[in-house]
Amino acid sequence: MVVNNWHVFLHVYAEHVSKWSQLxxxxxxxxxxxxxxxxxxxxxxxxxxxxxxxxxQSHQSAVDRQNLLESYRAENISLHQMFR
Known part of the structure; x- marks a missing residue:
């Protein structure tokens, strides 16, 4: 997989083995x-x-949970709204 001077090997093998080695x-x-x-x-x-x-996603969900908790503390909400 090392491509340093691979064309040199290609030409040497073509001269000494066969032209199919180029392929x-x-x-x-x-x-x-x-x-x-x-x-x-x-x-x-x-x-x-x-x-x-x-x-x-985990960071965003943590931020969303923190914002939700802060909004619950800041407002008077019903039980139905809390578990919605």
Missing amino acids: YFVVWWLLSVVIGVNLFTALILENFIMRWDRMQ
């Missing part, structure tokens, strides 16, 4: 680098975004 190296590069690294990066980003959203 192998291009397919390997497409699968490992382009698809593999992108999927790994997407997995990391998806997990980060899910945790971030969960943290934001």
